[in-house]
Amino acid sequence: MSARDDILRTIRRQLPLATDLPDRQVEGIRYDHPVGQFLEVLEGVGGQGHLVTSLSEIPDLLSGLRIPGRRIVSAVPGVLEPNFDFAAVTDPHTMADVELAIVPGEIAVAENAAVWVHTITSALRAACFLSQHLALVVPASRIVSNLHEAYDRMCLDETAFGCFISGPSKTADIEQSLVKGAHGARTLNVFLVES
Numbered sequence: 001m002s003a004r005d006d007i008l009r010t011i012r013r014q015l016p017l018a019t020d021l022p023d024r025q026v027e028g029i030r031y032d033h034p035v036g037q038f039l040e041v042l043e044g045v046g047g048q049g050h051l052v053t054s055l056s057e058i059p060d061l062l063s064g065l066r067i068p069g070r071r072i073v074s075a076v077p078g079v080l081e082p083n084f085d086f087a088a089v090t091d092p093h094t095m096a097d098v099e100l101a102i103v104p105g106e107i108a109v110a111e112n113a114a115v116w117v118h119t120i121t122s123a124l125r126a127a128c129f130l131s132q133h134l135a136l137v138v139p140a141s142r143i144v145s146n147l148h149e150a151y152d153r154m155c156l157d158e159t160a161f162g163c164f165i166s167g168p169s170k171t172a173d174i175e176q177s178l179v180k181g182a183h184g185a186r187t188l189n190v191f192l193v194e195s
Contacts, residue, residue: 028146034110035192038143042113045167046180047188049113051140055079058102058137058191065189067100067133074102075124076137092126101131101185105138107153108192109164111146115190116154118162125161134185136165140192 031037039049050061055078062080073095074082079102089095103124105115115136119125128134144150156162169184180186 026148028148029111030145031110034143034145035140037110037145038108038113038190038192041110042167042188042190045113046170047113047167047190049190049192051192051194053194055137055193058135061191062100062102062135062189065133065187067187071098072100072102073098073124073127073131075119075127076102076104079135079137086121086123086127089121089123089126092122092130095123095126095130098127098131100133100135101127102135102137103128105136105165105190106142107150108138108143108190109145109147109150110143112166113190114147114150114164114166116150116162116164118159128163128165129184131185132181133187133189134165134168135189135191137191137193140194143192 035051039051042049052058052061055076058079071084072080072082073084073086074080075086084098086095103117103119105117107116115138117128117136119128144153165188168180168186168188169182170178170180171182172178
């Protein structure tokens with residue numbers, strides 16, 4: 001018997017006993033007004049939230065934010081006309097100079113202002129992290145109070161990639177200098193659409 005076999009046999013004899021997982025009995029925090037809570041927390045983490053009644057309001061709000069529009073990627077039909085075809089992208093590096101990306105969000109979480117985004121293409125995934133400014137569009141009916149509720153609604157087998165995004169990119173050093181946009185979007189706007 002080799003030393004390897006001897007080691008593996010010793011490890012197998014020392015395995016811990018299997019135990020059942022506990023029942024998930026965590027309810028999580030509940031908010032009477034999850035939309036208001038979401039908007040308040042989003043502001044606290046450096047983002048901006050907007051409650052709109054239709055997609056047609058979003059272009060005016062974006063133009064009022066003075067976001068330069070050199071290269072715009074829009075994956076939300078009816079919200080600005082994209083001047084960059086992300087569907088034709090084969091190399092995500094070509095999206096390095098995208099100024100504004102408008103991406104649909106699936107679920108918004110009131111307790112931490114996180115938005116669940118799952119993307120089908122690698123180009124759209126890159127746009128979420130390479131753009132200077134990011135706008136997420138989420139139906140207001142898809143706001144939940146806590147992450148437990150969000151996980152109950154998520155369909156993880158729908159796509160190979162998904163992430164929660166909350167606030168613009170930030171980093172701070174030991175001297176407590178906060179820098180926004182150091183490794184991602186400098187601004188985040190979340191549009192909650194009521195209709």
